[in-house]
Amino acid sequence: MKNSNFHQETKAIHAADGADKDSRPLSTPIFQTATFEVKAIEEQLKAAATDSFYTRYGNPNFTACETTLAALELAEAALVFSSGMAAITNSVLAVVQAGDHVIAQSDLYGTTYKFFTQWLPRYGIEITFIETNNLDEVKKALRPNTKLLYLETPTNPILKLVDLKAMAAWAKTKSIITIVDNTFNSPINLQPLPLGIDVVVHSATKYLCGHADLVCGAVASSADFIRKIYGVRSTLGSIMDAHAAWLLLRGMRSLPIRIERVNQNALRIAEFLQHHKSIKKVYYPFLASHPQYELAMTQMKGGGGIVTFEIKGSEEQACKIVNSLKLFAIAPSLGGLESLVTMPALTTHFEISKEERMRIGVSDQLIRLAIGIENVEDLIADLEQALNK
Ligand SMILES: *Cc1c(COP(=O)(O)O)cnc(C)c1O
Secondary structure, X not given: OOOXXXXXXXXXXXXXXXXXXXXXXOOOOXXXXXXXXXXXXXXXXXXXXXXXXXXXXXXXXXXXXXXHHHHHHOOOEEEEXXXXXXXXXXXXXXXXXXXXXXXXXXXXXXXXXXXXXXXXXXXXXXXXXXXXXXXXXXXXXXXXXXXXXXXEOOOOXXXXXXXXXXXXXXXXXXXXXXXXXXXXXXXXXXXXXXXXXXXXXXXXXXXXXXXXXOOOEEEXXXXXXHHHHHHHHHHHOOOOOHHHHHHHHHHHOOHHHHHHHHHHHHHHHHHHHHOOOOEEEEEOOOOOOOOOHHXXXXXXXXXXXXXXXXXXXXXXXXXXXXXXXXXXEEOOOOOOOOXXXXXXXHOOOOOOOHHHHHHOOXXXXXXXXXXXXXXXXXXXXXXXXXXXX
């Protein structure tokens, strides 16, 4: 792609276009191969530095996804992984070592929290959990050996926002590396790198893939960080397979228009829920009632697809509403074409004590919607019939 000033919709489709040739397949073929042959042994060493050497190191199907994500995230480079957790753990391992200290958001994605609490301490890495949307708390957590500030915005499930520009600016003055999990936004709603963040990680399983048929991950950053993370990926072997990467690229090509629809649907649904008599509270960044609405408006291009709400009434009534929905599938995850519904107290947060859950706002009556690209009137009608039962 010659013009880096193209809009996101054009980049999503054309960033990975091959070099101009007289005739080539319009879509990238699947390089379903473990290894690549060279014409003469003298070429072998040169091939090792490319994506056509041995698939644990790289593969042209990975490159197509990586080129596209780098273009969308305004990054110098990107890498794909076998899962979001592989992207997260490989990136963290690339920047910390024994003796280092990490500061992280207290209500992180559950498995990331598990990695930080159950694995990093084994390798002599200390960790402090705080509210990263409060810069004073972050400053108080600082130690002489703090190496990494790990952020998530918006948080799951109550969608607290972190001011990435402010965090990145402070971290730079202390030589602390910043990583942000950008899964909930996708690069269409938020591009963290131009705000000063060092590394962006994704569960590509969600919006980047967009069809709920793959588990995969991705990272975008400077060429320098990507070289370090590449060293971890090729050693730990946390790579995708070529066919999955081919499907991921197919999904990424429609990312901008999917996100546009998801943003519109979710805002309409959040507004509908806010005015419903059975509902106590709605969490959505683009509602004026969100405590960080101003930050949402400056930092995000769209509110994203997660809408969380608390009903007036009991846990049984909340369960009854969920079971009465006909268009929303009861399933964890997000980012597919179809709308999903979960109750965080029974899924993502079931291992957390009730007191702790209440402290972070995850009550028994909390319902989380992951909005898809269906017609919004049909989704609202479904919610209405379920709420009126
Ligand atoms: C799903 C998710 C992950 C984990 O990704 P996997 O692809 O399941 O490994 C990490 N962070 C966030 C915010 C997620 O939603």
